[in-house]
Amino acid sequence: xxxxxxxxxxxxxxxxxxxxxxxxxxxxxxxxxxxxxxxxxxxxxxxxxxxxxxxxxxxxxxxxxxxxxxxxxxxxxxxxxxxxxxxxxxxxxxxxxxxxxxxxxxxxxxxxxxxxxxxxxxxxxxxxxxxxxxxxxxxxxxxxxxxxxxxxxxxxxxxxxxxxxxxxxxxxxxxxxxxxxxxxxxxxxxxxxxxxxxxxxxxxxxxxxxxxxxxxxxxxxxxxxxxxxxxxxxxxxxxxxxxxxxxxxxxxxxxxxxxxxxxxxxxxxxxxxxxxxxxxxxxxxxxxxxxxxxxxxxxxxxxxxxxxxxxxxxxxxxxxxxxxxxxxxxxxxxxxxxxxxxxxxxxxxxxxxxxxxxxxxxxxxxxxxxxxxxxxxxxxxxxxxxxxxxxxxxxxxxxxxxxxxxxxxxxxxxxxxxxxxxxxxxxxxxxxxxxxxxxxxxxxxxxxxxxxxxxxxxxxxxxxxxxxxxxxxxxxxxxxxxxxxxxxxxxxxxxxxxxxxxxxxxxxxxxxxxxxxxxxxxxxxxxxxxxxxxxxxxxxxxxxxxxxxxxxxxxxxxxxxxxxxxxxxxxxxxxxxxxxxxxxxxxxxxxxxxxxxxxxxxxxxxxxxxxxxxxxxxxxxxxxxxxxxxxxxxxxxxxxxxxxxxxxxxxxxxxxxxxxxxxxxxxxxxxxxxx
Amino acid sequence: xxxxxxxxxxxxxxxxxxxxxxxxxxxxxxxxxxxxxxxxxxxxxxxxxxxxxxxxxxxxxxxxxxxxxxxx
Numbered sequence: 193x194x195x196x197x198x199x200x201x202x203x204x205x206x207x208x209x210x211x212x213x214x215x216x217x218x219x220x221x222x223x224x225x226x227x228x229x230x231x232x233x234x235x236x237x238x239x240x241x242x243x244x245x246x247x248x249x250x251x252x253x254x255x256x257x258x259x260x261x262x263x264x265x266x267x268x269x270x271x272x273x274x275x276x277x278x279x280x281x282x283x284x285x286x287x288x289x290x291x292x293x294x295x296x297x298x299x300x301x302x303x304x305x306x307x308x309x310x311x312x313x314x315x316x317x318x319x320x321x322x323x324x325x326x327x328x329x330x331x332x333x334x335x336x337x338x339x340x341x342x343x344x345x346x347x348x349x350x351x352x353x354x355x356x357x358x359x360x361x362x363x364x365x366x367x368x369x370x371x372x373x374x375x376x377x378x379x380x381x382x383x384x385x386x387x388x389x390x391x392x393x394x395x396x397x398x399x400x401x402x403x404x405x406x407x408x409x410x411x412x413x414x415x416x417x418x419x420x421x422x423x424x425x426x427x428x429x430x431x432x433x434x435x436x437x438x439x440x441x442x443x444x445x446x447x448x449x450x451x452x453x454x455x456x457x458x459x460x461x462x463x464x465x466x467x468x469x470x471x472x473x474x475x476x477x478x479x480x481x482x483x484x485x486x487x488x489x490x491x492x493x494x495x496x497x498x499x500x501x502x503x504x505x506x507x508x509x510x511x512x513x514x515x516x517x518x519x520x521x522x523x524x525x526x527x528x529x530x531x532x533x534x535x536x537x538x539x540x541x542x543x544x545x546x547x548x549x550x551x552x553x554x555x556x557x558x559x560x561x562x563x564x565x566x567x568x569x570x571x572x573x574x575x576x577x578x579x580x581x582x583x584x585x586x587x588x589x590x591x592x593x594x595x596x597x598x599x600x601x602x603x604x605x606x607x608x609x610x611x612x613x614x615x616x617x618x619x620x621x622x623x624x625x626x627x628x629x630x631x632x633x634x635x636x637x638x639x640x641x642x643x644x645x646x647x648x649x650x651x652x653x654x655x656x657x658x659x660x661x662x663x664x665x666x667x668x669x670x671x672x673x674x675x676x677x678x679x680x681x682x683x684x685x686x687x688x689x690x691x692x693x694x695x696x697x698x699x700x701x702x703x704x705x706x707x708x709x710x711x712x713x714x715x716x717x718x719x720x721x722x723x724x725x726x727x728x729x730x731x732x733x734x735x736x737x738x739x740x741x742x743x744x745x746x747x748x749x750x751x752x753x754x755x756x757x758x759x760x761x762x763x764x765x766x767x768x769x770x771x772x773x774x775x776x777x778x779x780x781x782x783x784x785x786x787x788x789x790x791x792x793x794x795x796x797x798x799x800x801x802x803x804x805x806x807x808x809x810x811x812x813x814x815x816x817x818x819x820x821x822x823x824x825x826x827x828x829x830x831x832x833x834x835x836x837x838x839x840x841x842x843x844x845x846x847x848x849x850x851x852x853x854x855x856x857x858x859x860x861x862x863x864x865x866x867x
Numbered sequence: 868x869x870x871x872x873x874x875x876x877x878x879x880x881x882x883x884x885x886x887x888x889x890x891x892x893x894x895x896x897x898x899x900x901x902x903x904x905x906x907x908x909x910x911x912x913x914x915x916x917x918x919x920x921x922x923x924x925x926x927x928x929x930x931x932x933x934x935x936x937x938x939x
Contacts, residue, residue, distance in 0.1 A: 272895045276888060300921045303897045332921065417887075424894045432897075457908050457916050457925070613925035617912025625927075626914075715930040716914065717889075719896065720923040 217263045220367060221290030223283065223312065225305050226269030227606065227721035228298045229324045232354040232730050234266045237363065242737065252282045252647075253741060262367070265290065272308050273315065273394075275403050277650065284403075287312070288394050292370045293319045294363070299329035299336050299351070300722065302439055306345075306431045313345065313373035314427070316383070316393030320370035321349045322363065327356070328722050333442040344434045346374035355727045376426065453723040456610040466614060469607070470633075473598045477637060481594030482669045486587055494586030499578050503560045506571045509536035511563040514547060519555040524807070569758045576755040584743070584750055588638065591669060592739050595637035599630075600734040604726035609718045616716045622702020623657045623709070625650065626716050631658050635666035640746055640831040642666070643838055650714040657705045659839055663827045664851045665698040675819055678805055682812040690816050693862055694823055697854075746834060753829025766792060780860040782867050783818055784808050790818075794825050813866040821859025824851060868938070871913060871931035873906040883935035896924065903939065 220237075224230040238257030255266040267286050268279035275281050287293065293312050297305035302323070312319050321341070329336055342349040348369040352359035379397075386396040390410050398406040400415045401423055407414035455461040507514070512533050517525040531547045533540050551558075562568050570577045602608050608630065616626030624632075628649055635642035639662050646658045667675060679687040706713070760766040773788040781787070790804025805818050827835070827848075836844035873879060881902050884890050893899065898919055908916040913928025 271892065274891075276892065303920050304895075304922055307895045307897070334921065417891075420891060421894070424891055425899075428894050428897065428899060453923075454907070457910065459908075459910050462910075609925070613914060613916065614910065616914050616925075616927055617910065620912075620927075626925075716925060716927040717892070717930055718925050720916065720925060 217258075217261060218291040219289060220259065220262045220264045220292045220294055221286050222264065222266050222294050222296060223287060223308065224269060224296035225271055225298065225301070225308060226719075227609075228269070228296045228301075228305065229354040230266065230269065230296045231734065232727075233294070233296055233322065233324070233352075233360070233363070234264065235730060235733050236354070236357070236360050237264050252278055254282065254286065255737070260364075262292075270308065271304070273311050273398065274401060275405050281405065284398070284406075287315070287317070288392065291318065292367055293317045294322060294367065294370070295319055296322045296324050296354075298721075299323050299325045300332055300334060301719075302336065303431065303435055304719070306434065307427060309345065310427050310431055311397075313347065314375050314379060315397050316372060316375070316380075318370040318372055319347045320363075320366035321345065321347055322354075322366065323349060323351045324354050325722070326351045326359070327353045328724075335440040335442060337438045337440075341434070341438045344374070344437060347371050355724070355730065376430070379423065379426075453606065453610065453720065456607060456723075457613050457720070462610075462614045466611065469602070473602075473633075477591070477594045477598055478669055478672065481590055482673060485590045485594070489586040489590050490582060494582040498586070499582050500558065502578055502581075503571055503575075504537060506567060507533065507536055507560060507562065508538045510567055511536065513561045515559040515561070516547065516550060517557040518550075519557060525557065565762045568762050569755070572758065572761070574754060574758045574761055576751060576758050579758075580747075580751045580754045583754070584747055587670070588750075589739070589743065591638060592641055592742055593735060595634060595641065596738040596742075597731065597735045599634070600731045600738070601726045604724065604731055604734070606721040606723045609720050612716065612718055613720065620713055621706070622661065622699060623706025623713060624654055624702070625713055626718070628654060628658050631662065632666065635662040635668065636672065637669050639663060639666060639668045639827055640749075640834050641742055643831055643834050644742065644745065646838065651711065653709055653711045654714065656709065656839065656843065657702060659835060660705060660847050660850070661698060661702055663831060663835060663847055664824050664854065665694055665701060667694075667823050668828075671823070674806075675823070678815055678819060682810075682815040686812040686816045689862075689866070690819055693816075693820050693858070697824065697858060701854075746830060749833035749837070750830040753833055757829060776856060780856070780863070781817055781821060782863045783810070783814055787818060791822065791825060794822055794828075811867075814863070816866060817859050817863035820862050821855050824855035824858055827851070868936055869932045870934040870936050871915070871928050873909070873915060873931070873936065875906050875909045878903060878905045878939050879936040880939055881934065882937050885933040889930070889933075896922070898924070904936075 222230050222234055222237075234255065234257070237259040238255070239259075243256045252268055254268075257264045265286050267283040270280050270283045273280070273284050273287055275284065295309050295312055297309060309319070309321060323336060323338060323341070326336070336351070338349050338351050348366050348371065350359055350362045350366050352362075354360060379400075380393075382400070383393050383396040386399065387393065389412055390396040390399055395406050395410065399410070399412065400419060402414045402417050402420040404414050456465050504514075514531045514533070516529055516531065518527045520526040529550060531543055531550075533543065537544050559573060560571065562572060569575065572578075602611075611629055612626030614626070615629050619626055619628055628646075630648065631642045631645040634645050642662050643659055646655045646662070649655050649658055675690075679690060757766070760769070770788045770792050773791060774785050777783050777788045777791070778785050786808055787805070790808070793804050805815070805822070808818075810818060832844070832848055835847065838844075839847070870879070870881075881898065881900055881904060883900060884893050884898070896919070898904070902919070905918040906915055907918045907923060910916075913931070915926060915928070915931055917924045917926065
């Protein structure tokens, strides 16, 4: 049994990266391994208002909230406090700045999780321990002696089933009682001698464990890796000893585990199960949200109501021509009429009444052309304000909500790490590891959203490869709808060729990048959490946070993108680009010259590009060539902007130009072979 | 022998872990020399799912071939 140390007062001259904090409120930091239910406990403490922000200098999201007189910080899931990756570096700095640590562990995985607990104790922090998922332990016939655990660790311990809200009421008392636990005395003494040069015991420990960043902050050399290993092995042995006294396996040797969890990584059932899951996700996001819901929100509310009212309000006193097309049942224009208001709508109420009567009850498309170029810039056909509003609020918002909802369900069920395991080998061919499956799937929803998600990948190399594949070879949901409709007309042979070409291109692109980019794929090492029934409450909250964070981050880029296109239109550059593309489109791609317009429209929004193909009367093979080109073609302006931000100007522009060249090249080759 | 040669259902003892940062991580999750693990699943391409006490850990073929084991 190890001796118990006495509490001490650490020096106060921390020099770490910080989030803005309130100096008067004590800081509670939630710490835990991945998938231990930390977010549920954070939600319980935080109530409704949560402040999500990027940790300074990183792309890791950190949530902060208020709880009574405290500030509560959530941290990324980690296995230990060190600097092995971005998540750990962020968590480390928040922990160093925290006053009280609430450490959440999984009752079934105590062996893994208590390593972090003991490390936090060795740091000299005040810690309270939440042993979560007590029900799962019970189910697996594992008995955990919480009183004994409290005694061994020297910190208060409570047992909870967070998703069922069991035991959560005890957290407040845990926070109040949080204490410095029982530390390794030899280590503690050594840490104390370092305090004069390092500031706090926590930092001293990290320096001893070879953390180069913390050591550098204090201008001293880190201890070598051998010392870290020694400390780690000591700690591991201590944890194992504690476990011998506190955890009893009532059915030794027999593992009870969810059938579904095992099947999902089995070579025989894993892939069919994945197919079933993808089918349901597609039915929900791709059909229900992307088509049914968006048709109402974008078509009827966004364009038909909000945009129409904004535009006609702008046209009240401004000279405007309003073109109105009445659409037939097949969506093609049947009658077209222009209404000219020299002094704005208010100057000619009679004509306005005519217009309303003309529209009355019909399905219409209208186009406001203002005489004033500034109005066109902000409120015209591609008006930066009107288009961004419709796009963001009425198209993207429902889609992103739908996608994050599905993703949160998969995440909370514990399926995602299993999916990563299942596909790891296949993704290796294209230079990625199993984790990349998440951004790749999200890409089918929205490439912009998926590009932001590439942050979760382990290395810059993987981020580059995943981003390139997303931007070039993955069609987003807006585009998929139109592509599917066009291919349905073109027939099964065309569909097969299109799918084959895009898939072949994706594999070739990944393989080439994997072979040519320096470095290698980071190996997969992932632990599989229990499969659990997702709780609606938590899923909803997660969906809302993620959606909010994405909208906050991406919205300005959509606006800037729309503004750029609007400027191109007002200055006539758009027409010139189309003119310049025409010879290439007609001669090389063998498509009608109007296809150039569709391609340039793809710049604005990828689906505009594909939609433009509807009216061109293309043969089946022309459709294939056009769709291949448009799929590989430059991504929409918003995704380009986000890519530039994530990957930097040089790399982003390289990918952008690469996509332009490859789209025309591959599309042309397909056309030359087929036609 | 290497961990990558393990078959589904086998129980083995870890004899040697690779050096470096990976080793520190293995110690943190409780995968150390002398520990017994079992192979719960083996996917085409060599990705394996290990049972380590109550944990299930998936690791790629490449990583598994850096770990030495002995049969029980």
